[in-house]
Amino acid sequence: MYLKNLVKIRKQKGWSQEKLAVESGISYNTIIKIERGGIENPKIDTVIKFADALGVSIDKLVGR
Secondary structure: OOOOOHHHHHHHOOOOHHHHHHHHOOOHHHHHHHHHOOOOOOOHHHHHHHHHHHOOOHHHHHOO
16 A cells, blocks of 8 residues: 655644654654655555544545
């Protein structure tokens, strides 16, 4: 599941990768890998944590 809008939404909120790590409970290194495309299909629980932390739907996060 490609998180097409992760960087865009994170930046719209004015959040750094570190802030997203704290708010989502996902490691900073994992966030870097996902944003750079090193992890193309993150686990669904990771996607849910990002969506919850950012206050958006999964659909919006993946660009549906």
